[in-house]
Amino acid sequence: xxxxxxxxxxxxxxxxxxxxxxxxxxxxxxxxxxxxxxxxxxxxxxxxxxxxxxxxxxxxxxxxxxxxxxxxxxxxxxxxxxxxxxxxxxxxxxxxxxxxxxxxxxxxxxxxxxxxxxxxxxxxxxxxxxxxxxxxxxxxxxxxxxxxxxxxxxxxxxxxxxxxxxxxxxxxxxxxxxxxxxxxxxxxxxxxxxxxxxxxxxxxxxxxxxxxxxxxxxxxxxxxxxxxxxxxxxxxxxxxxxxxxxxxxxxxxxxxxxxxxxxxxxxxxxxxxxxxxxxxxxxxxxxxxxxxxxxxxxxxxxxxxxxxxxxxxxxxxxxxxxxxxxxxxxxxxxxxxxxxxxxxxxxxxxxxxxxxxxxxxxxxxxxxxxxxxxxxxxxxxxxxxxxxxxxxxxxxxxxxxxxxxxxxxxxxxxxxxxxxxxxxxxxxxxxxxxxxxxxxxxxxxxxxxxxxxxxxxxxxxxxxxxxxxxxxxxxx
Amino acid sequence: xxxxxxxxxxxxxxxxxxxxxxxxxxxxxxxxxxxxxxxxxxxxxxxxxxxxxxxxxxxxxxxxxxxxxxxxxxxxxxxxxxxxxxxxxxxxxxxxxxxxxxxxxxxxxxxxxxxxxxxxxxxxxxxxxxxxxxxxxxxxxxxxxxxxxxxxxxxxxxxxxxxxxxxxxxxxxxxxxxxxxxxxxxxxxxxxxxxxxxxxxxxxxxxxxxxxxxxxxxxxxxxxxxxxxxxxxxxxxxxxxxxxxxxxxxxxxxxxxxxxxxxxxxxxxxxxxxxxxxxxxxxxxxxxxxxxxxxxxxxxxxxxxxxxxxxxxxxxxxxxxxxxxxxxxxxxxxx
Numbered sequence: 001x002x003x004x005x006x007x008x009x010x011x012x013x014x015x016x017x018x019x020x021x022x023x024x025x026x027x028x029x030x031x032x033x034x035x036x037x038x039x040x041x042x043x044x045x046x047x048x049x050x051x052x053x054x055x056x057x058x059x060x061x062x063x064x065x066x067x068x069x070x071x072x073x074x075x076x077x078x079x080x081x082x083x084x085x086x087x088x089x090x091x092x093x094x095x096x097x098x099x100x101x102x103x104x105x106x107x108x109x110x111x112x113x114x115x116x117x118x119x120x121x122x123x124x125x126x127x128x129x130x131x132x133x134x135x136x137x138x139x140x141x142x143x144x145x146x147x148x149x150x151x152x153x154x155x156x157x158x159x160x161x162x163x164x165x166x167x168x169x170x171x172x173x174x175x176x177x178x179x180x181x182x183x184x185x186x187x188x189x190x191x192x193x194x195x196x197x198x199x200x201x202x203x204x205x206x207x208x209x210x211x212x213x214x215x216x217x218x219x220x221x222x223x224x225x226x227x228x229x230x231x232x233x234x235x236x237x238x239x240x241x242x243x244x245x246x247x248x249x250x251x252x253x254x255x256x257x258x259x260x261x262x263x264x265x266x267x268x269x270x271x272x273x274x275x276x277x278x279x280x281x282x283x284x285x286x287x288x289x290x291x292x293x294x295x296x297x298x299x300x301x302x303x304x305x306x307x308x309x310x311x312x313x314x315x316x317x318x319x320x321x322x323x324x325x326x327x328x329x330x331x332x333x334x335x336x337x338x339x340x341x342x343x344x345x346x347x348x349x350x351x352x353x354x355x356x357x358x359x360x361x362x363x364x365x366x367x368x369x370x371x372x373x374x375x376x377x378x379x380x381x382x383x384x385x386x387x388x389x390x391x392x393x394x395x396x397x398x399x400x401x402x403x404x405x406x407x408x409x410x411x412x413x414x415x416x417x418x419x420x421x422x423x424x425x426x427x428x429x430x431x432x433x434x435x436x437x438x439x440x441x442x443x444x445x446x447x448x449x450x451x452x453x454x455x456x457x458x459x460x461x462x463x464x465x466x467x468x469x470x471x472x473x474x475x476x
Numbered sequence: 477x478x479x480x481x482x483x484x485x486x487x488x489x490x491x492x493x494x495x496x497x498x499x500x501x502x503x504x505x506x507x508x509x510x511x512x513x514x515x516x517x518x519x520x521x522x523x524x525x526x527x528x529x530x531x532x533x534x535x536x537x538x539x540x541x542x543x544x545x546x547x548x549x550x551x552x553x554x555x556x557x558x559x560x561x562x563x564x565x566x567x568x569x570x571x572x573x574x575x576x577x578x579x580x581x582x583x584x585x586x587x588x589x590x591x592x593x594x595x596x597x598x599x600x601x602x603x604x605x606x607x608x609x610x611x612x613x614x615x616x617x618x619x620x621x622x623x624x625x626x627x628x629x630x631x632x633x634x635x636x637x638x639x640x641x642x643x644x645x646x647x648x649x650x651x652x653x654x655x656x657x658x659x660x661x662x663x664x665x666x667x668x669x670x671x672x673x674x675x676x677x678x679x680x681x682x683x684x685x686x687x688x689x690x691x692x693x694x695x696x697x698x699x700x701x702x703x704x705x706x707x708x709x710x711x712x713x714x715x716x717x718x719x720x721x722x723x724x725x726x727x728x729x730x731x732x733x734x735x736x737x738x739x740x741x742x743x744x745x746x747x748x749x750x751x752x753x754x755x756x757x758x759x760x761x762x763x764x765x766x767x768x769x770x771x772x773x774x775x776x777x778x779x780x781x782x783x784x785x786x787x788x789x790x791x792x793x794x795x796x797x798x799x800x801x802x803x804x805x806x807x808x809x810x811x
Binding site (some may be wrong): 103 | 527528534535537538539541542543544545546547549550552553554555556557559560561563564565567568570571572574575577578579581582622623624628770771773774777778781782784785786788789792796
């Protein structure tokens with residue numbers, strides 16, 4: 001394997017691990033804000049119990065997001081030095097703002113949110129939770145501004161072979177940014193709702209049908225019902241935006257090789273795009289489907305892969321399928337939400353084992369769809385790293401294949417070990433489930449104390465009670 | 477624009493790196509000292525002396541990386557790709573160390589040994605790689621046309637390995653004097669003995685590196701040993717000697733924080749010594765901060781955020797240390 005491919009695999013691997021955790025924290029932070037708001041409004045203890053329970057999961061996910069993010073901040077230089085040299089003038093300040101926002105949160109509000117319940121009044125505590133939720137969204141905004149600029153660059157000049165920002169507003173609010181940001185934030189909400197709903201289903205299947213578990217399932221399904229169909233609309237708009245700005249990516253997603261005048265463009269449901277043969281094998285297609293969907297006309301045409309030089313085509317085989325995985329899972333999510341609505345009559349929601357099994361199976365679907373969506377958009381941008389400005393092949397560091405093989409092997413080993421342990425711990429936390437009245441036991445801690453916000457993981461219990469018997473007596 | 481943006485950013489990044497070295501130094505040092513203390517209770521105390529503060533440190537490392545990309549994209553690109561393997565290994569060491577920290581507290585006792593090992597290994601790997609990077613950074617990085625022009629293993633030289641070992645000794649000393657301040661009884665006594673031995677080792681390294689660099693690098697010799705620089709920079713070695721004497725006195729005395737303060741002084745002096753040798757180059761031997769700086773629009777935009785938030789981080793960090801002042805004893809668990 002050559003250095004370019006190794007670097008791409010390494011980046012894809014580390015960023016895929018990373019994105020799962022911010023995906024969860026973005027969704028959970030907003031969920032926690034809603035829970036606390038409902039608690040303040042209704043005074044029902046169950047909302048505080050759920051708040052207490054999910055804030056521990058949030059804390060661990062936040063901690064792992066920070067650790068895996070450290071690697072990201074360095075890889076742009078270690079592996080993509082030519083990219084950083086060329087585009088650092090724009091991506092650097094945006095990344096700096098993202099980092100500063102995250103630390104601002106840690107220093108300001110995370111501590112109050114995780115450890116301050118007993119020290120500040122409920123109103124102030126709620127403010128802190130909302131600030132953390134808004135903060136995660138601001139962090140996403142910076143990163144997605146940077147990423148979107150790489151897809152649809154504007155607001156810059158190129159001077160002496162390097163990008164110079166001319167108009168920061170244009171850089172940040174580039175054409176694909178609003179779509180990408182909305183799509184990603186909704187994806188995080190959906191992924192979280194599915195994890196929350198799936199854990200409730202797991203507990204219900206085991207006969208634990210107390211109030212917090214039922215409220216958890218119900219809230220997750222309302223959320224899904226509201227957001228999953230909305231996501232389909234936003235995704236569609238994002239697709240039209242891609243058609244306008246990155247037509248080669250869209251052609252690759254559709255497996256669409258050439259236009260025949262007067263026939264319109266068929267919608268290929270399934271098939272196997274072949275980059276060598278320049279065709280899509282074993283197609284199952286709806287005649288004129290893509291014309292109707294994408295151009296809203298009977299025989300409108302869209303740019304086809306053969307309109308682009310071979311060297312400028314993204315890999316259609318891959319993005320064709322990652323896109324379909326995302327859309328397929330999205331459809332199942334809408335189905336789950338509708339089934340849930342139907343089963344609410346007579347409270348069958350909490351009893352139907354078939355439905356609960358479906359919800360349990362779907363719990364990782366949001367994260368899988370999120371990863372599939374990112375693969376579609378990122379692999380679909382190829383062969384460019386900054387669309388139309390710099391090719392990925394020109395962005396890579398002058399580092400040898402041997403060193404890259406070593407680092408990639410180490411990353412794979414360490415990530416599975418470290419984040420495997422972390423995920424195991426998260427699952428144990430979730431398996432313990434929310435307890436009635438656990439919200440009456442606030443967690444104490446703060447800056448300078450052993451539990452503190454710069455170690456978000458310290459907000460979670462030191463050992464899950466399942467293992468309590470094995471734990472050193474001093475620990476309890 | 478009237479503001480010297482590259483200079484301001486160089487100061488911010490130099491400050492950030494120094495904060496990192498000082499603060500992560502003592503908790504990496506604790507990982508390095510772990511093998512000398514086999515008892516689980518001692519290890520618990522040692523870890524609890526940093527539990528509340530340790531990872532504010534990684535803040536500075538992430539900020540340093542992002543700030544370098546924003547302000548000096550050329551330096552970020554050249555330096556990070558030149559030191560590919562040591563930096564990747566450092567990151568892996570830091571991940572292990574950080575996660576071991578959390579999971580050691582959460583794991584069952586039979587698994588705790590593994591996380592102890594991960595803590596020791598991670599700390600040692602991260603420190604060694606930082607020292608090696610530092611050494612080869614001082615030696616200079618071949619740059620051609622704004623790109624790294626050396627080989628993949630250029631960082632591996634006798635000098636860089638020597639500075640790597642030197643940094644191990646430095647962090648271990650910093651860790652042991654931190655523990656003298658934060659513990660008492662037998663553990664503190666053993667730390668004092670250890671610190672005394674480590675101070676001799678460090679003195680050896682300081683002496684050797686102070687001779688080795690000007691002998692090997694003409695530009696460093698020219699910076700220090702020409703008139704009138706000789707006069708201006710003379711205080712640095714004198715202060716090093718004074719700090720070392722102070723450290724030895726402190727190790728015999730009863731004021732428990734003094735040894736840590738003198739070690740900090742030694743590190744700050746060493747850091748300024750390096751600064752004097754290299755200034756104003758951000759990629760030694762000859763790429764200056766001005767040559768490596770990004771466009772002023774980028775530096776100015778990022779500066780606004782840094783000036784707003786960095787003081788907040790500093791105040792917050794100081795508050796954390798203030799709350800956490802005083803000794804940590806056996807059984808003062810983390811909750």
